[in-house]
Each structure stands twice: as structure tokens, then as C-alpha cells.
């Protein structure tokens with residue numbers, strides 16, 4: 393029976409598990425979280441300077457974290473999509489956005505198309521070693537002259553007997569310097585519109601692949617970002633990934649998972665910087681009291697918490713639909729748009745609450761802002777998300 397005491401006492405302190413997660417996800421969270429805190433987070437500063445080392449892939453492969461939702465027959469853990477959400481969330485504990493991004497590109501961007509569209513032989517050759525962390529992957533969509541406008545890419549693959557000859561360039565490619573292979577978006581028939589694109593699996597040590605300079609960035613310093621060029625690169629026809637001519641549709645599918653995982657990382661990152669800043673606001677004093685007790689600051693926290701919670705609910709509800717076989721492109725775009733904006737707003741407000749300390753590298757809050765800022769651009773800009781959402785209403 394509900395007693396008066398129970399009814400009137402709000403349980404602010406309880407952290408109830410969201411309904412999409414089970415006890416098994418809790419255990420996974422615990423094991424990824426403690427690994428990240430013990431083995432990755434201590435290196436965050438060093439990796440900000442020199443990018444994170446390749447052994448991270450090997451180690452995460454050994455622990456089974458690179459194939460959480462892939463079938464056991466390929467070395468995966470056979471889990472559901474929510475396991476990938478847990479990974480994205482727990483990786484934020486490394487305090488190293490570039491590291492989280494490098495891993496997410498491998499687990500949730502470059503390898504899912506191999507699992508869904510790849511032949512058995514391709515899965516054995518690329519997916520199995522990728523899950524073990526023995527081969528590192530990257531994804532090549534963006535080019536110097538085409539990013540948002542994916543259909544405007546110019547990288548050409550021309551059939552020549554049993555091979556294709558590839559020419560073109562890709563830019564801003566995460567993991568591009570360290571990767572063993574790339575999932576490459578090309579045009580095979582420039583006159584066929586959306587039916588003229590084809591994906592390829594290209595080994596990056598193939599003659600004609602040039603890894604140009606490492607690109608310098610505002611944030612995400614622990615990740616490597618490459619400009620790649622392909623000069624008469626010969627690839628066997630069996631390296632076509634999926635159907636010839638269907639690459640545009642394949643990559644649009646890939647982008648949905650990429651966006652949802654990105655959104656989950658944004659929510660978790662925002663929550664982390666919120667928590668740290670809350671602690672700061674309860675300790676830092678001005679005018680004789682803790683700054684968190686000024687109404688203005690209290691309201692900043694209230695605003696931030698409300699925004700984070702709204703983004704979290706969008707991500708989880710959309711993940712539930714995705715896991716249950718729907719293809720909720722509109723909601724994924726909304727979740728990506730909202731979560732990345734929230735993360736940037738929260739990081740910005742946390743800098744403000746830290747005052748001068750927020751501007752100092754020592755406190756790591758400015759880094760969260762610099763890292764998070766990418767999310768409003770990468771995997772489809774805010775403006776492109778608004779286009780997808782707007783057009784979904786027939787406009």
C-alpha cells in the first residue's frame with residue numbers, strides 16, 4: 393500500500409535502469425567502464441598529443457568489445473544493438489573524444505556494412521580480424537569537393553577485366569593513417585544517378601593508395617584524420633561490397649547507425665561534463681557561498697539536466713525502434729541533431745560555470761567543448777539533419 397511518506401518523497405537519488413537495458417547490459421557497462429577507467433583514461437593527456445596507439449584495438453578485441461553485437465560465428469558477442477550504445481556511453485569515461493571516435497568508426501561505421509552486405513569470404517577476410525582488433529578499418533565517403541552532398545563525390549571505379557581501377561581522393565578520414573583497409577564509396581556509373589555508386593573494400597597497402605598529410609584539428613586530437621588519394625588503384629572485382637550500383641543506398645543505411653551511436657556518445661559526454669561541473673559548483677566559493685547555490689547557476693544546471701534528459705530519451709526510444717526492426721530515419725536524424733546540439737550547449741555552459749578555470753586546459757572542460765563541436769558537423773551536419781527531417785514531411 394502506498395503510504396503518505398512514500399508518495400510525497402521524491403526519489404531524486406535513485407538511478408533506475410532504463411527499460412531498454414537488462415542486468416546483462418549492466419554487467420557489460422561495468423566491465424567496459426572499469427576497463428576504460430583503468431587502461432585508457434590514464435593515457436588521455438598523452439594521446440591528446442600524439443593520437444592513441446594501435447594496441448587499443450588489439451586489447452579491446454581480446455576483451456570482445458569490438459564485436460558486441462556481431463554473431464559469435466565471426467568472433468562477436470552476439471549481443472543486441474543496446475550493447476553498442478553501452479560501449480559508446482562507457483567510452484566517454486576515457487575523457488578522450490578522439491579515442492572514442494576512432495573506436496566508434498571501427499565498430500559502428502566501417503564494419504556494419506561488411507556484416508550486412510559482405511560475402512562470406514569478405515566477412516572472413518575483413519570482419520573477423522576487425523572484431524579481433526587485428527585489422528583496423530576506416531570509412532571513406534567525404535571528398536575535398538563533396539561532403540554533405542554525398543551524391544556529388546567524384547572518386548571513380550572503372551571495371552577492367554576482373555578488376556576495378558580506382559581514382560580519386562577522400563578527406564577527413566578518421567583512422568585513415570592507421571587503418572589496414574577502407575570501406576570506400578565510389579562512382580561506377582556517373583550517368584546512373586543514385587544507382588551509379590558502388591562500395592569497395594580496399595586494402596590500404598595496395599599500390600597507388602597515398603596517405604597524405606595528417607590533418608590538424610580543433611579537437612578530437614587523439615584521433616588521426618587523413619587525406620587519402622587513390623591513383624590507379626587496382627582492386628579485384630570480388631572486393632565490391634554489396635551490390636554494384638547500390639552503394640548510395642548502402643551508405644545511407646550505414647549513416648543511420650553512425651548517427652545514432654554518435655548521439656548516444658553526445659548524451660553520455662554531456663552527462664559527464666555536467667557531473668564534473670556540478671561537483672565544481674558545490675566546492676567553488678564566491679561571495680561567501682558555493683557558486684552552485686546562486687539561483688542563476690542552479691537554473692543553468694536545471695536547464696542542462698532537462699536538455700540532457702530529453703536527448704537521452706530520444707536516443708533510447710529511437711534505439712528501441714531500431715533494435716525492433718524499424719528504420720526510423722526521421723527520429724535518428726532528430727536524435728542526432730538534438731543530442732549533438734545539447735552536448736555543445738552543455739559543454740559551453742560548463743565552461744562558463746568554471747569561470748577562468750573553464751578556459752584552462754588543466755580542467756579539461758574546454759576540451760569537451762572542442763571535441764563535442766565536431767558532432768554538429770560529422771556524420772551529417774545540423775543543416776543536413778534538418779533537411780532530412782523537413783523532407784520527411786513531404787516538404
Ligand SMILES: Cc1cc2nc3c(=O)[nH]c(=O)nc-3n(C[C@H](O)[C@H](O)[C@H](O)COP(=O)(O)OP(=O)(O)OC[C@H]3O[C@@H](n4cnc5c(N)ncnc54)[C@H](O)[C@@H]3O)c2cc1C
Pocket residue numbers: 497530531532533534537538539540541563564565566567609612617766769770771772773774775776779
Ligand atoms: C574530425 C572529422 C572526422 C571526420 N571523419 C570522417 C570519416 O571518417 N569519413 C568520412 O567519410 N567523413 C568524415 N568526416 C567528414 C564529415 O562527415 C563532413 O565534414 C560533413 O559531412 C560535412 O561535409 P563538408 O565538410 O564537406 O561540408 P559541406 O558539405 O561543404 O558543408 C558546408 C556547410 O554548408 C552546409 N550545407 C551543405 N549542404 C546544404 C544544404 N543542402 N542545405 C543547407 N546547408 C547545407 C553544411 O551544413 C555546412 O554548414 C569527418 C569530419 C571531421 C571534421
